[in-house]
Amino acid sequence: MKNYFKINYIESILLIVGFITLNFFNVILRKLLISISLPExxxxxxSYTLPFIFLFIFISHKAQKKNLIIDLxxxxxxxxxxxxxxxxxFCMIIVNEYISSLVPKEGPVLGNMYKEIEEFLKEEIKNPIPFFSTTVLLAPxxxxxLFRGIIxxxxxxxxxxxxKAILFSSFLFGLTHMNPWQFVGGIIIGSFIGFIYFITSSIIDCILLHIFNNAFAIFTMFFFMRNENSIFLKKVNMNIGLILIIALIIIITGSVFLLRRKRKEKHKNKI
Structure with a gap:
């Protein structure tokens, strides 16, 4: 019998605390990389990838010591x-965009935080190749x-x-994004990707969905920045209720189909 890697609630939290701690050292790391004249x-x-690498090495080392298999x-x-x-x-992205937009972007705390995020994105977009490769490929x-394959x-x-596992891992996923808009998005999108992982047991499927989500987010970000007052956006806002209803119908119908398919496969395997 194979001895698989397992994790509980407390261990998951400690893992993410360790990950967040590593990310705080990114400020020092970035200064160090600049000091050695590394291309900007x-x-x-x-700086984005290193905390993950350290964490994966740590988890892999712990698993090897206990002869555990990480089933990816x-x-x-x-x-x-x-x-x-x-x-x-695609429908989940629409639902997520609407719900995330309800989080206030003004005020002494949230307003400043949102401006800082905008400034950070504007700065990073100046170097499009590393920004896109990190956001659309490395990040997914x-x-x-980490969040689906390990946790x-x-x-x-x-x-x-x-x-419980899907919701808790998605909560931790949202938490690591360190701002309320992506926290909400992390829970919504993370829960859906977690559901797909439960259905297919494939980390590749999760990565492909995450790539699609991030690529779409960047595309819409550029589109909104350049077409803030377009007629298309006004029409979308006017019909948002109908769009959300259609999106939810597609999500629910698809979920029912996938769950039934999984039950049939389980039943076949038992026979």
Missing amino acids: NMIFSI SMKLSSWYIYFIIFCMM ICEEV LNGMLKNKIHPI
Whole structure:
């Protein structure tokens, strides 16, 4: 019998506390990288990736010492499953954008925080290649391996109820983004990707969905910055209620289909 890596609530929290602590050292790390005259376009990618690398080395070392297997399934799903989950993901992005937009962007605390995020993004976009490669490629790989491949998978292997495991791992995922807008988005999008991981058990599916989400977020960010007063955006805002209803119907229908399919597969495996 295989001895899989397992994790509980407390261990998950400690892991994320360690990750957040490593990220605080990024300020020192960035200064160090600048002092050795490293090209500015590489600093963002390196400082983002290093905390993940340290954490993965630590987890891998602990697992090897206890002869535990970290089960990171790289299998691909059927084409029609991808069609369904990407349609659902697009709808989840719409729902997430609406709910996240309800978080205030003004005031002494939230207003300043939002301005700082905007300034940070404007600064990083000046170096588009490392920004896009990190946001659209490195971030989905690193974050999915940690939050779905290690934390969620470890909790499921620990016999924690799937709904509790998905919601808790998504809460931690949102928490690491360190601002209320991405915290909300982290829980919503993280819960959906966690649900897909529960259905397909494929970390590749999670990475692909995360890439799609981040690429779409960057595209819309540029579009909104350049077309703030476009007729298209005004029409979208006018019909947001109908758009949300259609999106929720697609999400619910897709979820029911995927759950039924998973139950059928379980039943076949038992026979």
